[in-house]
Amino acid sequence: MSVELTTHAVERSTYILDAQFSNASGTTFVPTSVSWTLSNRAGTDQNGRTDVSASAATTVTIVLSGSDLTLVAGDDGMRIIYFEVVYNSATYGNNLKLKEEANFIIDSLVNI
Numbered sequence: 794m795s796v797e798l799t800t801h802a803v804e805r806s807t808y809i810l811d812a813q814f815s816n817a818s819g820t821t822f823v824p825t826s827v828s829w830t831l832s833n834r835a836g837t838d839q840n841g842r843t844d845v846s847a848s849a850a851t852t853v854t855i856v857l858s859g860s861d862l863t864l865v866a867g868d869d870g871m872r873i874i875y876f877e878v879v880y881n882s883a884t885y886g887n888n889l890k891l892k893e894e895a896n897f898i899i900d901s902l903v904n905i
Contacts, residue, residue, distance in 0.1 A: 798897040802872070805902070807858040813851065814878050814891055824849045824878045825888075831861060834871040839863075844877075862899050870899040 802808035815821045827849055831842035840860045847853045855874065864870060878891040 796895040802862050802899045804864050810855045812853045822880050824880045826879045828877050830875045832873050
């Protein structure tokens with residue numbers, strides 16, 4: 794299921810995402826590993842942000858800025874950040890995989 798973020802990014806500015814992950818019972822957990830990829834609506838990776846490792850924590854913070862948030866002619870501004878998470882569960886076992894994505898919009902600036 795895709796999560797639609799309501800706060801827009803601003804072209805070539807800074808956009809901070811705080812992600813938390815929950816298991817089948819809805820309880821948040823600290824993953825054993827986290828990676829993410831930034832793409833546009835067509836699935837084209839943006840700014841080389843492919844399979845980027847993040848520090849495993851209760852809240853995973855991702856900072857996007859500058860070229861991460863660049864728009865080109867004909868770009869609709871939709872970006873997708875795709876997460877791949879591995880975690881352990883006392884109930885269901887170890888090395889469980891969770892895949893999730895979040896969508897957000899980049900607002901264009903007139904003078905860029």
